[in-house]
Amino acid sequence: MSKLKKLSLTSWILLSLVAGVVFGIAINLILASGVDASFKSMIDAYLINGVFELFGQVFIKSIKMLVVPLVLVSLICGVTGIGDMSKLGRVGGKALFFYLSTTAVAITFALLIAQIIDPGEGITIPTNTDNFSAGEPPGLMQVLLNIIPSNPFESMMKGEMLQVIFFALLVGISIASLGKRALTLLKFFDELNEVVMKMVTIVMLVAPIGVFCLVANVTAKLGFDILINLFIYILTVLLVLLVHFFVTYGGIFTLFTRLNFFKFIKKMYSAMLVAFSTSSSNATIPVTMSALTNKMGASKGVSSFTVPFGATINMDGTAIMQGVAVVFISQIYGIDISLTGYLMVILTATLASIGTAGVPGVGMITLSMVLVQAGLPVEAISIIFGIDRILDMSRTVVNVCGDATATMVIAKSEGELNEDIFNDPNADVDLDPDSVWEDIEEKVHETHEFYEKK
Numbered sequence: 001m002s003k004l005k006k007l008s009l010t011s012w013i014l015l016s017l018v019a020g021v022v023f024g025i026a027i028n029l030i031l032a033s034g035v036d037a038s039f040k041s042m043i044d045a046y047l048i049n050g051v052f053e054l055f056g057q058v059f060i061k062s063i064k065m066l067v068v069p070l071v072l073v074s075l076i077c078g079v080t081g082i083g084d085m086s087k088l089g090r091v092g093g094k095a096l097f098f099y100l101s102t103t104a105v106a107i108t109f110a111l112l113i114a115q116i117i118d119p120g121e122g123i124t125i126p127t128n129t130d131n132f133s134a135g136e137p138p139g140l141m142q143v144l145l146n147i148i149p150s151n152p153f154e155s156m157m158k159g160e161m162l163q164v165i166f167f168a169l170l171v172g173i174s175i176a177s178l179g180k181r182a183l184t185l186l187k188f189f190d191e192l193n194e195v196v197m198k199m200v201t202i203v204m205l206v207a208p209i210g211v212f213c214l215v216a217n218v219t220a221k222l223g224f225d226i227l228i229n230l231f232i233y234i235l236t237v238l239l240v241l242l243v244h245f246f247v248t249y250g251g252i253f254t255l256f257t258r259l260n261f262f263k264f265i266k267k268m269y270s271a272m273l274v275a276f277s278t279s280s281s282n283a284t285i286p287v288t289m290s291a292l293t294n295k296m297g298a299s300k301g302v303s304s305f306t307v308p309f310g311a312t313i314n315m316d317g318t319a320i321m322q323g324v325a326v327v328f329i330s331q332i333y334g335i336d337i338s339l340t341g342y343l344m345v346i347l348t349a350t351l352a353s354i355g356t357a358g359v360p361g362v363g364m365i366t367l368s369m370v371l372v373q374a375g376l377p378v379e380a381i382s383i384i385f386g387i388d389r390i391l392d393m394s395r396t397v398v399n400v401c402g403d404a405t406a407t408m409v410i411a412k413s414e415g416e417l418n419e420d421i422f423n424d425p426n427a428d429v430d431l432d433p434d435s436v437w438e439d440i441e442e443k444v445h446e447t448h449e450f451y452e453k454k
Contacts (some may be wrong), residue, residue: 016208024219052217059210099314106316110323120331281311297418298411308402316394
């Protein structure tokens with residue numbers, strides 16, 4: 001019993017996933033074995049569409065409840081956290097361009113490769129999808145106009161996420177521009193962000209129960225068929241992650257630094273292990289900065305900005321998962337998405353990456369926002385939620401390596417990259433993590449000093 005208490009949330013979710021699959025398959029086999037019709041009816045009414053449906057939907061609704069406040073507050077804090085816009089100068093502009101453009105490339109790769117593999121073909125979820133039809137897509141001009149909300153509060157109530165994102169960006173930029181005069185409001189949103197993240201943590205505590213009920217529900221209805229498609233889905237996400245890692249990051253790194261990308265991977269190994277084990281870009285910040293400054297020769301001035309900044313807005317791995325999930329879910333529900341719909345998915349996922357906190361599990365919450373934008377049922381998250389904890393570890397590695405790639409490219413362009421350290425095989429002594437955090441705290445202190453002087 002004491003060992004069970006020591007299990008991490010990830011372990012509990014994985015155990016719940018396995019238990020849900022086993023229990024659901026068992027029910028599916030029992031129902032298919034020719035048992036009494038009244039017994040089948042009782043199992044279907046009270047267990048599958050009763051207990052499983054109830055607790056599964058409670059969990060899904062809890063996730064949906066957090067989408068708007070999470071994206072709104074996180075985005076505002078992310079933008080204001082940049083601090084003095086003019087102070088960021090070239091480094092900030094380069095970092096922002098790198099992170100957003102690679103995120104757009106990542107989800108484009110995901111949509112294209114997923115369309116080729118068709119991970120959701122051959123199976124249909126037995127549910128009424130009439131309410132989830134994407135309908136006739138609006139024209140491009142109307143799409144662009146719809147990004148700007150006529151009433152931001154109404155947009156929040158309706159869950160119009162692109163409009164919420166636009167409003168959040170505008171609020172964040174305005175607060176950052178006002179400086180000291182908006183310091184009270186800045187502190188308010190910082191504290192509100194802590195509250196929202198605590199709400200996420202509380203909801204995630206009941207994730208094992210939700211995952212068990214959701215997975216048991218699906219497997220009880222579909223049996224082994226859904227497991228085959230989920231396996232293809234996992235392989236598709238991993239394939240796109242590898243393509244993005246080696247093609248996008250490898251190509252950019254080699255082109256702009258003229259250095260060996262495989263040596264870069266070797267020197268990032270310790271940070272990649274931490275990212276994989278924690279599933280958190282934020283938790284990996286000290287190790288990433290240590291590898292960049294001590295093993296690869298990037299200056300502290302560049303890395304102390306680009307790494308924390310990237311941990312906030314660079315979510316290429318999450319965008320890849322969202323892109324593959326959109327194609328997978330649209331196929332198993334038999335819902336066609338137009339070209340305009342896919343373009344909106346790319347735009348939504350790219351902008352949503354700015355507001356996706358670098359902590360485990362939040363990507364699934366923002367996925368619900370992308371599904372709504374694509375006209376797909378949010379309930380479909382139940383199909384992939386359990387296995388997402390496995391993929392979360394892999395995509396966090398991609399996110400962290402994206403932060404490091406951006407740092408090396410920007411440091412090279414700014415003349416702040418010591419290539420002798422990068423090429424030195426003995427430059428492998430990690431920095432003291434405390435000193436790394438001191439650098440980050442110094443940056444935060446400089447930002448607050450700017451507000452005071454303003």
